[in-house]
Structure formats: C-alpha cells, structure tokens
Amino acid sequence: MEKVKLSAALFAGTHFDRKRFSADIARFRQGPSAPAHDTASAAPSSVPSSEKKRKRKSKAKAKKNKKRRAEGDASASDVVEGFSVFKGLAARKVGEDSEEVETAKNEDLEVVRRRKKAEREIERAAILRKRFGIHISGQNVPAPLENFEELVSRYRCDSYLVGNLSKLGFQEPTPIQRQAIPTLLSGRECFACAPTGSGKTLAFLFPILMKIKPGSKDGVKAVILCPTRELAAQTTRECKKLAKGRKFYIKLMTKDLSKSGNFKDMHCDILVSTPLRLDHAVQKRGLDLSRVEYLVLDESDKLFELGFVEVIDSIVKACSNPSIIRSLFSATLPDSIEVLARTIMHDAVRVIVGRKNSAPSLIKQKLIFAGTEKGKLIALRQSFAESLNPPVLIFVQSKERAKELYKELAFDDLRADVIHADLEEQQRQDAVDNLRAGKTWVLIATEVIARGMDFKGVNCVINYDFPESASAYIHRIGRSGRAGRSGEAITFFTEEDKPFLRNIANVLISSGCEVPSWIKALPKLKRKKHRVDRDPISTLQDED
Numbered sequence: 001m002e003k004v005k006l007s008a009a010l011f012a013g014t015h016f017d018r019k020r021f022s023a024d025i026a027r028f029r030q031g032p033s034a035p036a037h038d039t040a041s042a043a044p045s046s047v048p049s050s051e052k053k054r055k056r057k058s059k060a061k062a063k064k065n066k067k068r069r070a071e072g073d074a075s076a077s078d079v080v081e082g083f084s085v086f087k088g089l090a091a092r093k094v095g096e097d098s099e100e101v102e103t104a105k106n107e108d109l110e111v112v113r114r115r116k117k118a119e120r121e122i123e124r125a126a127i128l129r130k131r132f133g134i135h136i137s138g139q140n141v142p143a144p145l146e147n148f149e150e151l152v153s154r155y156r157c158d159s160y161l162v163g164n165l166s167k168l169g170f171q172e173p174t175p176i177q178r179q180a181i182p183t184l185l186s187g188r189e190c191f192a193c194a195p196t197g198s199g200k201t202l203a204f205l206f207p208i209l210m211k212i213k214p215g216s217k218d219g220v221k222a223v224i225l226c227p228t229r230e231l232a233a234q235t236t237r238e239c240k241k242l243a244k245g246r247k248f249y250i251k252l253m254t255k256d257l258s259k260s261g262n263f264k265d266m267h268c269d270i271l272v273s274t275p276l277r278l279d280h281a282v283q284k285r286g287l288d289l290s291r292v293e294y295l296v297l298d299e300s301d302k303l304f305e306l307g308f309v310e311v312i313d314s315i316v317k318a319c320s321n322p323s324i325i326r327s328l329f330s331a332t333l334p335d336s337i338e339v340l341a342r343t344i345m346h347d348a349v350r351v352i353v354g355r356k357n358s359a360p361s362l363i364k365q366k367l368i369f370a371g372t373e374k375g376k377l378i379a380l381r382q383s384f385a386e387s388l389n390p391p392v393l394i395f396v397q398s399k400e401r402a403k404e405l406y407k408e409l410a411f412d413d414l415r416a417d418v419i420h421a422d423l424e425e426q427q428r429q430d431a432v433d434n435l436r437a438g439k440t441w442v443l444i445a446t447e448v449i450a451r452g453m454d455f456k457g458v459n460c461v462i463n464y465d466f467p468e469s470a471s472a473y474i475h476r477i478g479r480s481g482r483a484g485r486s487g488e489a490i491t492f493f494t495e496e497d498k499p500f501l502r503n504i505a506n507v508l509i510s511s512g513c514e515v516p517s518w519i520k521a522l523p524k525l526k527r528k529k530h531r532v533d534r535d536p537i538s539t540l541q542d543e544d
C-alpha cells in the first residue's frame, strides 16, 4: 500500500498506463516474502536449567534478530526493486514526455517564427507606404510592391509582361502601381485615388493582362469604361503596347461596332468603351458581359455623375459574373461618389496616394485677375508675347466659346487647333495626334480632353474660363506635369469668378503654391459648382 502511495506521489500529474504495466504492478504489489513465524513459539516444551534456559533464550533472540534483519533487508531490497521498476517506467515516461515537449517546443518555435515574419512584413509594408505617401483602408491589404521584379517572384508574372515594362522605359512602379497592382492581383476590389499623370492606367491594366487568358473565344473577360472616346482610344493603345508578345484580343468600342457589331462571333478578351456605346451594344446588339472577370471604371467620379449613373448601373448589372473584380480609379474622389460607388463594391480596399483631391506639386499654379472677358483675351495675348512654351492647352467652358477663341487665335499665327464635341470623331483624334506630334502648338479645348488624356510634353495649361469645380480644375491642369515632369498652370478669373476662387485656392495651397491672403480670407462656398454666362470672346468687333 505504502508503495502504491509512493508511485502516486512520484507520478503526480502524469498519466500512468495501468493496463500496459499490469505485470509490473502485480509484481510490485506482491511485496517482500511472507513474514517468518516466531521461532520462540516453536521452542521445545521441556524446562531447561536456568543457565541453559538463559543461553538458549539469548541464542534464539540473536537468531530471531538475524532473521529479522535478513527479512528487513529483503523487504528493503524489494522496495528498492519495486522502486526501480517504477524508475524504469518513469524513465520511459519522461523519455516520451520530453519528445512531446520537444515537438511542442518546435511547433511553438514555428508559430513564433511565422508570427515574427508576418510582423516584419507588416513593418516593411508600412515603411514602403509611408515612403511613397500611400494610405490604405480595408482588411488584410497586400503589401505594396518594392519593385517590378516582385511581380515575378511574388505573383509569378510572365516574364514577357515585365519585359514590356522595361521596353516602355518603366523602371520603378509609381506609388499607385505599388499598391493597386498587388491589391487587384489578390482578388480584391479597389477604390484608387492618385494624382493626375501618376500611372493609374498601368495600375489597372497590368493585373488584367496577368490574370486573364489571351485568345479567349468564349466572351469578353475584361471591360474598361472611360468617360470620353479619346480616353478610351488612348487606353486601348496603351493596353496593346503592354500586351505585346501575347495574342490578346483587345477591342475599342467604336460607334460602328456599337451600332452594328456581330457580338456573337466577335473574339474579344478586353473591351474598352464609353458607357453609352457599351450599354447600346448590350441592350440592342446582345453583347454578353456575363463572363467579365474585371470591370474598371476609369475616371470613376465622372462616370458616377448625373447623366451617366443609370447607364453605369445597367452595365454593372450586365457584368453578372459573381466573382467579378471591380475597381474604380480617379485623381479625384468626392466623398458622395465614394458612398455611392461602395454600394456596388464588395470588401473593397481603398488606396489613396498623397492627399485626396490634390494636384501634383510639380505643377506651378498661378491665379491671374483679368477683370473682364476682354481683359482675358488681352492677358492671353500678352502672355504668349512674353513667352510661348508649346505645347499649350487652353480650356474654355463650352464648345461655342472654343470656336470663338479659335477664330481669334487663328489670326495670330500660333499653329492653333481646336477640339470639342461638335467635331467628327476623326477630327477630334487628329487634333489630339497633331498636338502629340508637335504639329500644333496651341490646342483650344473643352472638357472632352480634360480627363485622362496623356500629353506627356504639355508645358502649360491655361484655364481661360474658370473651371466649374475643384475637380475640373485638378483634371485640367493635370494635363501638364505628368510622369514626374514639371508643368505650369495659369487660371484667369474675373469679378464674377471671385466668389468661387476659394475652392480652387485650396487646391493651390495643398500643393504648396502661393495664394494671396485676401483669397484665403474669402468665405467658404457650400456650392460645389460654378458656371457663369459669359460675354462672347471677341476683340475683332472692337477693332472694326
């Protein structure tokens, strides 16, 4: 019993398999040999003499003691033996335990190692984001790219695609590309807001080219929506350049295609379109968008403006693939539009580069008071006389005013051209191409080319007519100062424009440009849009 208690004490807290060691237990329970009978009680009954009796008695006692000692020794050795059995068991048990402890330790180490690695990656991502002014919100946002090579190592990108980047002279990803590309590649939907000219086009085209299979014959796999035809044409061209080396079917939705295309037989992987043309093709020509895997709304805030929103809604519904990945890109993202857009997005990551709704700091912005409409024309001629650094873009608020100003400048031998919505598609494209080719020095334009158009070399943008909103201002002046180049933006204002100056001045201030203190002191306007009825542009009548 004593020994069982000992074993209990020895193995307290450990499990002892009684079944497995039953033989050992039985042996242990048997204990020492049965106690010897009392030799004294077996003494002969005859009565010896007293001396003899005493001697016999002491001899028996000694014998008894010897026997007792022997019994005691036997019992002690049995305890030792029993103990050694348990010691063996304990040793075996401890051996198993230490193996388990070792395994547990290794597992723990692995967990710790993984946790430390994840922490290092989070830290690295945070450092990169801070360095490049990237702000994100959303759960489990993938780390930004350190370089384009990571597209191969992290995402197994085909080398032809990365090769095309270097052929195009793109050595490093821009901040929006660093964060938006991994986000889309991880299958996440995305709102992206980054300054004009910061490479948003590549940020949405690249994941599409990486993820969809070229040469698909079972329907459109990616749709890119742009607010204007010129931008759709430009995006198609950029997409083709980037896809060089693979047989992707990349199509621009032209007027003819939209009106009379045979979409059942059309091979198309990537379709670039304006909303109305695409919706027409879907509703009237049976274009099937149910297999679209990527839907991009470029210049998304413009696409969500009144007039487009219902068409966008209809296109979003037609792109019915449940695993579609939608993304929204723009240089401006008003909160109201973001709220509206979120209704169609699922678990979207929000990526903002720099300050939301701001202009690139490389553009030198100036506000010039021209007093009246006539004053503007004088100021324009004066600035051309002082220094004309072509190519120059001049924005006006309507096609009528574009025509009027063109008439004025045509006399000035400035190699001027004009672009507005009344021109034929080909005339519009020619106007853009001539500016790019350097054949035109000055292009007078309405809002049709204010968004997204990439004229790398535009040195100066002149807002002849005050822009109708801060967003319009940001997009117009963003035609210069692209891809890291510097640029200049001059904005004329008249008495009528003064109340709205403050909104534009805020953009100048946030880009670090000087603003006179009296403009800063103007009251804030709740109204976001400003459109003035202006006198016609003409000095000719005065001179007659």
Ligand SMILES: Nc1ncnc2c1ncn2[C@@H]1O[C@H](COP(=O)(O)OP(=O)(O)OP(=O)(O)O)[C@@H](O)[C@H]1O
Binding pocket: 169, 170, 171, 172, 173, 174, 177, 194, 195, 196, 197, 198, 199, 200, 201, 202, 330, 331, 451, 452, 453, 454, 456, 478, 482, 483
């Ligand atoms: N990684 C890069 N390195 C150098 N240049 C680049 C890179 N990515 C894009 N570019 C170039 O930068 C210019 C501007 O790119 P893009 O037109 O995509 O700008 P954006 O951000 O869409 O501007 P916007 O808001 O006006 O539409 C283009 O000429 C493009 O070729």
